[in-house]
Amino acid sequence: MRSRVERIVRTVAWITLAGATGLAWRSPVVPATRAVSSPPSVETLARWALVPPADSLIVTFRGLPGDTMRSQVAAIAGAGIAVQWRDDGVDAQAGEVELDVSTGRGALRVAGGPVEVSDAAGALGVVDGALVVPGLVLPVRAGVVPSAELVPSRRALVLGTPSWESGWIVRGLEAAGWSVEARFVLAPGLVAGPSAIDTATFAVAIVLDRVEPVMARALLAFVRSGGGLVLGPGALGAPVLAQIAPGAVAALARSAASLALPTDRADLAFRPVVRLRADAVALDTARIAARREGQGRVVLIGDVETWRWALASDPGRTAHSAFWVRVVEAARYRPLGDRMAGDPAPRASLVAAFGPPVQAPAPALPRWPWEAMLFVLGMAGLMTEWASRRMRGAV
Amino acid sequence: MSFVFATAQYESGDWDSAPLVPSNVLDSVARYTQIAVEPTGVIVSLGSSDLFRYPFVWLTGHLPVRFSPAERDNLRAFIDRGGFIVVDDHNHDIDGAFHKSATEEITRAIGALEALPNDHALYRCFFTFDGPPTTSHELNGWGDNLIHRELHAVRRDGRIGLLYSNKDYSSEWNYHAANKRFLSIDNTRFAVNMVVYALTR
Numbered sequence: 001m002r003s004r005v006e007r008i009v010r011t012v013a014w015i016t017l018a019g020a021t022g023l024a025w026r027s028p029v030v031p032a033t034r035a036v037s038s039p040p041s042v043e044t045l046a047r048w049a050l051v052p053p054a055d056s057l058i059v060t061f062r063g064l065p066g067d068t069m070r071s072q073v074a075a076i077a078g079a080g081i082a083v084q085w086r087d088d089g090v091d092a093q094a095g096e097v098e099l100d101v102s103t104g105r106g107a108l109r110v111a112g113g114p115v116e117v118s119d120a121a122g123a124l125g126v127v128d129g130a131l132v133v134p135g136l137v138l139p140v141r142a143g144v145v146p147s148a149e150l151v152p153s154r155r156a157l158v159l160g161t162p163s164w165e166s167g168w169i170v171r172g173l174e175a176a177g178w179s180v181e182a183r184f185v186l187a188p189g190l191v192a193g194p195s196a197i198d199t200a201t202f203a204v205a206i207v208l209d210r211v212e213p214v215m216a217r218a219l220l221a222f223v224r225s226g227g228g229l230v231l232g233p234g235a236l237g238a239p240v241l242a243q244i245a246p247g248a249v250a251a252l253a254r255s256a257a258s259l260a261l262p263t264d265r266a267d268l269a270f271r272p273v274v275r276l277r278a279d280a281v282a283l284d285t286a287r288i289a290a291r292r293e294g295q296g297r298v299v300l301i302g303d304v305e306t307w308r309w310a311l312a313s314d315p316g317r318t319a320h321s322a323f324w325v326r327v328v329e330a331a332r333y334r335p336l337g338d339r340m341a342g343d344p345a346p347r348a349s350l351v352a353a354f355g356p357p358v359q360a361p362a363p364a365l366p367r368w369p370w371e372a373m374l375f376v377l378g379m380a381g382l383m384t385e386w387a388s389r390r391m392r393g394a395v
Numbered sequence: 396m397s398f399v400f401a402t403a404q405y406e407s408g409d410w411d412s413a414p415l416v417p418s419n420v421l422d423s424v425a426r427y428t429q430i431a432v433e434p435t436g437v438i439v440s441l442g443s444s445d446l447f448r449y450p451f452v453w454l455t456g457h458l459p460v461r462f463s464p465a466e467r468d469n470l471r472a473f474i475d476r477g478g479f480i481v482v483d484d485h486n487h488d489i490d491g492a493f494h495k496s497a498t499e500e501i502t503r504a505i506g507a508l509e510a511l512p513n514d515h516a517l518y519r520c521f522f523t524f525d526g527p528p529t530t531s532h533e534l535n536g537w538g539d540n541l542i543h544r545e546l547h548a549v550r551r552d553g554r555i556g557l558l559y560s561n562k563d564y565s566s567e568w569n570y571h572a573a574n575k576r577f578l579s580i581d582n583t584r585f586a587v588n589m590v591v592y593a594l595t596r
Contacts, residue, residue, distance in 0.1 A: 161429050162594035163398075164450050171477055171552075184595055186521060187428045192595070261444055311447045311476050 002392060006385045013381030020374035058084050058358065071225060074353055075198045084358045085350065153203040156328055157194060158182045159215065160208035160234070168307035169206060172321035173328065185209075197222050204228035204332040210237030220244060224294030228331030231300045233271045246280035246289035246300045247273045261312040265323060268309055271302045283330060290330060299331040398424065398590065400436035401449035403480070405466055408458040408493070411438075412485050413565035415572075416453060420586040422572035427587050428521070430594065442466040446473055451593050452480040455565040459496040467504040474505050474549065474556035479593035487530070487538035487563035494561060501549065501557060508547035508559050517546075517555065521591040522584045527560065530567040530582070538563065554596050558589065 077083040156173055158166050162184045170180045181202075183193030197205055197218055205219055205227060216238040223229040223244065233249045236242045249271040262268050272286045280291040283299070290299045310320035351357075400417040404410045417436030425432050439445050439452065442465035446452070452473075462470065473480065482501065484494045498508060511517065513526035527546045534540055539561075549557040568583050575581055 161431070162591055163430075164594065167594055167596065168477060171554075182595060185429055186591060192520075261447055307450070307477075308448070311450060311473075311478060313447075314472070314476065317476050 002388065003394070006388050009381050009385045009388075013378045013385065016374050016378035016381065020371045020378060023371035023374065070350075070353065071199050075200045077354065083354050085354050153332070155179045155181070155202050156332075157197055157202045157205045158208070159184075159193075159205060159211055159219075160232075161185050163208065164307040165232075165305060166208055168310045168320065169208075169324055172310065172317075172324045175321045176325045178325070178328070183215075185212075197227070199225050199227045202227065204230060204328045206230040206232070206328065207235035207238075207241065208232040209234040211235070211241070213238070213240065216240035220293075223296035223298055226295040228296055228328065229293075229298045230327055230331050231298065233302060233304060236300075244291075244293045244298050246291040246298060247276040249300070249302050250274045252304065262309045263313065263316065265303070265306070265309060265319070268306060269304055271304060273300055273302045288327070288330075297331045299327060301327060397431040397433045398451070398594070399433045399449050401439045401446075401452045402436055403441045403446075403452045403454040404438050405441045405454070405456075405460065406463050407461040408456040410454070410456055412457055413455050413483075413569040415569045416455075416565055419568045419570065419572045419575075419583055420453075420590070422575070423581065423583040423587050424590050427584070428591065430590065442469055444469075447476070447478075450478045451590065452478065453483070454480060455483045455485045456493055456497075457485045457491075459492045460500055461496065462500045462504060467500070470501075470504045474551055477551075477554075477556075479556065479558070481558045481560065481589060483563065483565045484559075484561045485563060485565040487533055487543070487561055487566070489539050489541070489543075489561055491538065498559070501559065505549050505557060508549055508557075511546045511548045511555070511558075513545055516596070517558075517588055517592045520595060521588050524585060524588070527562055528582070528585045530562050530564060532563045532566040555592065 073083055073085075154177060156178055158170055158180060159182075160166050166182060166184070170182055173180045181194055183191065183195075185191050194201075197215075199222065202222075205222060207219065207229065209232070211219070217240060219227075219229060220240050229241075229244075231241060231245055236245055236249060242248075250273075252269055252271050254269040260267070270287055273282070273289045276282060276289055277291060280289045282289045287302045288299060290297055292298075306320055306323070309323075310317040398421075400421055402410070402417060421432045421434065421436065424430055437449065439449050441452075441454070442463055446469050470480070482497060484491065484497070486493050488494060501508060518524040518526065526544065529542055532538070533542055543561040546562070547559040548555045549559075564586070568586060575583070
């Protein structure tokens with residue numbers, strides 16, 4: 001009788017242990033989800049653009065995200081990562097503007113907490129409730145734009161074939177504190193450097209030579225989304241880039257001074273910028289012109305072989321660096337914190353871009369450790385059975 | 396804006412001891428890369444301001460080297476402003492006249508040479524090497540009969556400004572480019588790395 005009970009206990013114990021093993025094996029796999037702490041910073045999202053991606057990203061917005069933030073999140077979404085957003089105060093701070101065009105008077109109605117009202121000259125004040133404002137009140141922005149958004153990005157990408165010009169541009173910008181990467185076409189089919197470009201990573205791209213059509217289209221998207229684009233004369237060989245350039249370039253103009261070592265930029269040879277487009281602006285007579293394309297700027301520079309200036313003398317090296325800093329500063333992506341404020345329906349834009357907000361997950365109930373319990377019970381059963389056998393003298 | 400190979404002419408020594416190196420290197424750069432090159436090299440005086448027209452300079456010789464003050468000043472300014480110069484010991488002899496005098500002059504002009512790690516970007520920027528490629532001349536009974544394991548360099552802002560070699564690439568690459576077809580592996584591939592490094596760093 002006793003040995004029969006022992007057999008039953010042993011069998012039940014082994015079944016229990018098998019069940020515990022099965023439960024442990026079937027533990028749910030948590031999908032790779034990273035939540036960016038709120039409010040997300042530009043630096044956080046920029047890092048996100050560089051680290052190996054997870055499957056999904058949840059961003060919590062406290063107030064209306066600025067244009068930079070939206071662009072960065074959109075770039076991450078465009079890279080194939082599922083992006084969701086949580087609404088943590090967007091509604092409460094959204095304002096509604098009604099403007100009577102005939103009288104120039106507008107009324108601002110605030111749905112929730114106070115919002116800051118400003119115009120191009122700066123802040124007008126903080127309002128709560130409804131306020132009639134004479135004239136145009138746009139832009140209205142919720143809260144204060146995070147200071148991180150106002151920090152200009154100083155990352156540049158230089159594209160072309162390896163040349164002294166590209167090398168000295170990289171060194172000149174780096175000497176001025178810029179972070180510069182280069183993408184060189186070394187040989188047919190052999191390209192060294194970044195293969196993608198977006199405004200989350202780079203503020204400006206400098207194209208010195210003809211680039212392949214795929215990269216030209218990427219640069220077009222880059223500048224239209226707010227990136228800065230500097231084109232050297234050689235870059236106009238790409239039809240896509242030639243179409244958005246502020247103008248064209250004429251034949252090389254080489255002065256007598258350009259045959260000697262240059263002591264000044266005026267001594268350098270250049271290709272005059274001609275046939276300016278109607279919306280282009282000449283920044284430097286005959287040598288540099290710029291125009292806006294989408295949200296970004298395109299600068300065409302006619303100077304060639306500016307590296308000669310840097311190699312010729314120590315003052316030339318300093319001046320060369322300063323010159324290129326001015327060129328990229330004229331073009332680079334400038335995050336504008338008030339761009340989204342001009343959006344008449346910012347919440348709708350967010351929903352259109354990233355879908356409706358997701359709810360914050362309910363706190364998960366503590367899970368009962370069934371596998372541990374079954375394991376303990378199984379082991380206890382085996383020990384009891386073993387002790388029973390030993391006490392009656394069986395093996 | 397083509398790449399120009401410049402050979403340095405200095406007042407002492409035999410600066411023109413490897414006249415076929417420029418055309419051979421230019422042939423390789425044109426053969427393997429998309430870099431535009433001038434078909435012939437130029438000779439530039441180390442002591443003249445013309446040095447600052449050519450950012451890539453090759454300097455070699457067998458005999459003792461003594462730089463004039465103008466040559467020394469130019470070399471210092473050239474390196475500081477971003478130029479790239481290769482100095483190759485045509486004797487491949489660390490106890491030879493060129494090596495001793497050239498390293499002294501380099502140290503006096505721009506600072507001491509330091510060993511270049513064999514995993515440096517120079518060895519990976521186009522072709523991949525596990526260090527400086529050995530030349531067929533290193534064990535030819537002349538020179539020091541050593542396999543020189545590493546190159547040396549003087550750097551500016553982390554970038555090589557002067558590259559110093561005891562490998563005797565001046566002998567190794569001093570042949571007509573058309574004769575490359577007799578080689579199973581082109582021995583001038585490392586020269587392409589030098590040019591690509593100079594242009595991209």
